[in-house]
Amino acid sequence: MISGIDKNSVGLRILSIKGILRWWFRFYKSSFLTVDKLRELENEVFGSTEKSCLFYMRLLKEPQNKEDAYLCMNDKRNERKKNYSQIKRKAFSPSSDFGIKFRFSPHFKHQKEVENSLMLLSFFGSGARCRKGFGSCRLRILNYPVQP
Secondary structure (H helix, E strand, C coil), X not given: CCCCCCCCCCCCCHHHHHHHHHHHHHHHHCCCCCHXXXXXXXXXXXXXCCCCCCEEEEEEECCCCEEEEECCCCCCCCCCCCCHHHCXXXXXXXXXXXXXXXEECCCCXXXXXXXXXXXXXXXXXXXXXXXXXXXXXXXXXXXXXXXC
C-alpha cells in the first residue's frame, strides 16, 4: 500500500517505489562501504540534485482491486482500551498485479544494483508493516527485445 498526501487513498507512485529501491540499496550496500562512498554510489545509481538518474521507470498497470487492510491484526494489546479490529485502511488486494517498465540509459553501469534492490523488495517487502505481510510483492521479470 502506498498512499500520498491523503492516507485514505491508495495508489502506486513511481517516486515512492524508487525511494523504496533506494532504501534497500542503502541497506545492503552499507555493510561494504563507508558513508561517503555509499552516498557517492547511491547518487550515481539513483541520481541526485546535481545529476539526474540514468534509468527511467514507468507504471504500466496499476492494481484495480482494493479492500480493507487491518493494521493491527494479531495485536495482543488490551482490547478493552481500544477496538483494534477497527483500525484499517484501504489497500490493494493480495492477488493484484501491477507492472513497471524500466528503461536504462546505454551509459548506465549499475543495472545489477537496481535488480538487487528489486529482489530485496520482493523478498522482504517495504514500509513499517512489512513484517505483517503489508508491502510484500512477488517479482516477475519480463525481458522484452530492445527497440532502436
